[in-house]
Amino acid sequence: MPDHPAQPPMMFSRRSLIRLGTGSVLIAATPLPVFATPNDVKAAQQELFGSRVIREGRVTLKLPAIAENGYSVPFSVEVDSPMTEDDHVRQIAIFSPRNPIANVARFQLGPRAGRSAVTTRVRLGGTQAVQAVAEMSDGSLWSGSARTVVTLAACVVL
């Protein structure tokens, strides 16, 4: 650490900081981002769907039980629907109750999709249950969720 004789003495001696673990120094230097809460998910859903009722079912989310790294988590969503002109999925919206932003993505489908299934990779800011809401051609809303445990890299290098 550089020598600053003009500054007030440090609260911790360097030795005790090292004993605490360099992690504590890093937390002090990097402000923690503000994370969303389940209420933010509700607000995001209301923004998209108003106050319409969202029923549980017909939507299957797949996430690994343990995510090896929160920066890239394989994710898939499938909706039970015949995908015909009269009965199909219009859109699927994905929400996170723990990321800094509740909205993750929105997929627009339609009868030409043939199968209402999408795969992608998402960033997750911590262990959580990701939620998906599907809007059908008749206006009904269905939801599903899946939980994953998000682990940190062993040697965190900043």
Add this chain to the structure above:
Amino acid sequence: MIRLSLALVFAALLAACSPAPTAGTDSPAGNVRSGYTFLTAETQAMQDDSFANPGFLWVDRGAALFEARLNHAPSCASCHTTGLAGIAATYPAIDEASGDLLNLEGRINQCRVRHQNLPALDFESDDLLALTAFIANQSAGMPVSVSTDGAAAPHYRNGRDYFFTRRGQFNLSCHQCHDKNAGKRLRGDTISQGHGNGFPAYRLEWQTLGSLQRRIRDCDSGVRAEPKAFGDPTYIDLELYLSSRASGLDVESPAIRR
């Protein structure tokens, strides 16, 4: 009397040091396993699908660069008309002309300067990563097989010494994690054997493709040691030792790693 006590002191000092590496013990406890085997099924699937594996974005780019003619320079393909299958599996290797030990990145840059009259590419630049990924991928599925005798022998020994030397605030050597504790947990991770057969690799932690030297530098930072500069000869010696240690494992570039 003094000679005896000196001898005793000497013996005590020797006993306190890490055991000196002996020839033929490169394989971690005899059972060599690729980093692939330490991944979850989902991450393995990501590596296996060449459309899901983002490393192939660099392989594609490298393929284009390999064919391209830049500033009227001859393209790589104009000399290497049949491609470079099998070459990456033998690197790092001694360059006969200069006598230096070169890793793949060093060889690519040397070719550019010497045969194409082009400037060397920066370490970790997209173009260098792309060319390295493309050439390494041409050896995918072939066993790693490097030469450690002749002119390579002192480099091999230097790399091996680095592997067994404790460093950093945590005072750890590569050997301690990747030989003695491979398979055990470090926080949520399982410690791999530390082979480089998948590099350049798409590392989820980096959110991009990176070289083996980038990974080695992260390891040094991980034990709170000051990493050496990219291209440091000691790192290339270490890469040679790692490749020898990984003998027989298939090249997997571009692999997915955590």
Add this chain to the structure above:
Amino acid sequence: MASIRLSVPKTAMKGEIIELKALIQHPMESGYRRGSRGEQIPRNIITRFECLYDGEVVFSADFHPAIAADPFLTFYTRAVGSGTLAFRWTDQHGEMWSDSATLTVT
């Protein structure tokens, strides 16, 4: 120049549901990361993806920063006839990348 990788079958039977994969090189900088000097790295993400089948949008997506770097998508479409499948990505600044593949439907 962003690298793009597409998986589109070369041929399909009429009415068959085909799987499409699209991968593009892009850092998808979330805007929440800090650099080595503590400076906040500004957000820079792809915000929109569209797949057009002979000019008609058959699948599209809106991305937020939670979509991982080098965004990857797998989705489906019905093979209605021979034609061109175009894939388009647009980022928050309006910059666009695209690629296409031909599909022969028998």
